[in-house]
Amino acid sequence: MRTFIKTIKIQIVLIKMNFQAMLVYRTNALLISLGSGFYNVGAILFISFLFAKIPLLAGWDKWDLIFLYGIGQVFAYLYFFSVYSNTGVFQKLIQSGNFDFVLTKPFSSLIYSTLQGYSFNELISLIQPFAIIAYALSNKVYDISLPGIFIAIISIVIALVIAHQIIVLTLIPTFWTVENSFYRFFSETASISSYPYEIFDSKITKFIFFFIVPYALLINIPFRAIIGKLDYRLFGLEIMVCIGFLIITKLLWRWGVKNYSSASS
Amino acid sequence: MFFLWNKLIKDNVTIGSYNLNTIMTYYLLSGLFITNFNTRTTKHYERLIQNGDLNAILIKPSSTSLYLFFRELGVRLGINIFTFLIFFSFIVLIPSIRTNVEITPYTLAWTGSFFVLSNIFLYLFFWILGIFAFWVITTSGLRNIAMNLMNILKGQWFPLDLAPPLFQRVMGFLPFQYTMFYQIQILTGKSRPESNIQGITVLILSSIILSLFAAYLWKKGLRRYESVGG
Numbered sequence: 461m462r463t464f465i466k467t468i469k470i471q472i473v474l475i476k477m478n479f480q481a482m483l484v485y486r487t488n489a490l491l492i493s494l495g496s497g498f499y500n501v502g503a504i505l506f507i508s509f510l511f512a513k514i515p516l517l518a519g520w521d522k523w524d525l526i527f528l529y530g531i532g533q534v535f536a537y538l539y540f541f542s543v544y545s546n547t548g549v550f551q552k553l554i555q556s557g558n559f560d561f562v563l564t565k566p567f568s569s570l571i572y573s574t575l576q577g578y579s580f581n582e583l584i585s586l587i588q589p590f591a592i593i594a595y596a597l598s599n600k601v602y603d604i605s606l607p608g609i610f611i612a613i614i615s616i617v618i619a620l621v622i623a624h625q626i627i628v629l630t631l632i633p634t635f636w637t638v639e640n641s642f643y644r645f646f647s648e649t650a651s652i653s654s655y656p657y658e659i660f661d662s663k664i665t666k667f668i669f670f671f672i673v674p675y676a677l678l679i680n681i682p683f684r685a686i687i688g689k690l691d692y693r694l695f696g697l698e699i700m701v702c703i704g705f706l707i708i709t710k711l712l713w714r715w716g717v718k719n720y721s722s723a724s725s
Numbered sequence: 726m727f728f729l730w731n732k733l734i735k736d737n738v739t740i741g742s743y744n745l746n747t748i749m750t751y752y753l754l755s756g757l758f759i760t761n762f763n764t765r766t767t768k769h770y771e772r773l774i775q776n777g778d779l780n781a782i783l784i785k786p787s788s789t790s791l792y793l794f795f796r797e798l799g800v801r802l803g804i805n806i807f808t809f810l811i812f813f814s815f816i817v818l819i820p821s822i823r824t825n826v827e828i829t830p831y832t833l834a835w836t837g838s839f840f841v842l843s844n845i846f847l848y849l850f851f852w853i854l855g856i857f858a859f860w861v862i863t864t865s866g867l868r869n870i871a872m873n874l875m876n877i878l879k880g881q882w883f884p885l886d887l888a889p890p891l892f893q894r895v896m897g898f899l900p901f902q903y904t905m906f907y908q909i910q911i912l913t914g915k916s917r918p919e920s921n922i923q924g925i926t927v928l929i930l931s932s933i934i935l936s937l938f939a940a941y942l943w944k945k946g947l948r949r950y951e952s953v954g955g
């Protein structure tokens with residue numbers, strides 16, 4: 461319990477430090493946010509031009525997809541704010557041998573090595589997905605309830621935890637290889653989670669994208685929770701997948717630390 | 726993207742003029758040109774200016790801009806040859822893709838011309854972004870804007886012939902679609918000779934405008950430039 465409290469206190473300090481670092485380059489942060497805006501424009505144009513040619517995608521219309529995309533971007537910005545911004549930290553610690561000093565500290569080495577830098581450039585872009593969601597809501601009426609919003613928030617937090625565990629799993633080989641780029645796989649393929657999971661037709665793809673790399677769950681669960689169309693068994697599945705990833709990651713991390721050695725240790 | 730388009734085509738047979746094979750061919754061929762959209766040039770200039778390493782190049786008895794251009798050319802040639810070999814292997818090995826691609830002297834000549842001109846245009850574009858390092862601490866914000874805007878304009882998100890006619894007409898006067906989308910159209914036999922001429926003209930004019938702007942910015946930037954101990 462003490463370790464957990466210390467870990468949280470360290471995270472709060474790190475978040476404050478990273479925020480102050482962002483303020484030094486605030487103009488650049490605004491420009492990066494503007495660039496993200498163009499990315500979102502591209503996505504909305506893609507969806508709009510697509511639905512000019514077709515009426516529905518797997519039973520979902522244009523406004524459903526724009527709403528789903530908006531939820532996806534909320535997740536994406538929070539992911540890039542917290543998880544992705546740290547993918548280089550752990551490798552640098554291993555390469556420089558400074559991971560030894562992390563191991564001597566009285567808090568979780570896994571959390572400290574993989575959640576150290578927070579990119580506030582992404583956080584200030586968070587206003588954009590809410591604008592996209594507002595755009596969808598202004599064109600279609602949904603049956604939105606407070607319990608649905610509450611479950612959506614919990615589901616996004618769970619999705620971030622799953623994403624963090626996946627990134628940690630891709631970083632663990634660094635204990636042996638010193639450098640690897642496996643973590644890019646998740647970031648560069650995760651955009652598929654912003655589409656309805658009905659696009660995964662076959663049993664094999666359903667198994668892969670619901671259990672192995674759970675793209676189908678990450679964004680679809682909070683979206684369907686908000687609009688009142690959630691299959692609660694899938695929410696339960698998301699929780700179980702999250703617990704499964706936490707256990708596997710913890711075991712493999714411990715194995716990696718046992719095998720770790722450096723010249724300064 | 727494969728799963729999305731697979732579902733779309735299953736439900737609708739074609740989207741615009743694209744079926745599953747032709748849309749997969751489009752995205753595969755887009756990989757041929759992806760390496761040209763690299764902000765390496767911008768980052769390189771930014772490092773030279775921010776670290777003071779530009780001094781060592783400024784004192785050389787040759788044009789700094791040409792020296793850096795040919796240095797970049799060497800890097801690009803190596804990457805492009807490697808990329809072409811990989812992607813042409815895919816095209817040769819996958820029959821459903823091979824039937825959609827037209828490899829003839831005509832298409833290769835036009836694609837080659839567009840490829841060379843678009844590389845010059847993109848180099849000038851990213852060079853200008855790099856020159857802004859004379860005035861700003863980091864160009865990452867500018868790079869982010871440029872890449873995300875270009876992804877729309879060059880046809881990375883979707884083939885531009887899926888867009889409404891007005892959108893396509895406006896794109897026809899901008900150079901960006903000729904850096905990727907139009908070259909794919911040539912390779913898949915969808916281009917027209919008059920559009921080829923228009924594209925070449927747009928790229929040449931854009932490159933001339935960018936080179937004049939780059940020369941002006943470079944001169945202004947050098948007046949501001951100073952480094953200690955360089």
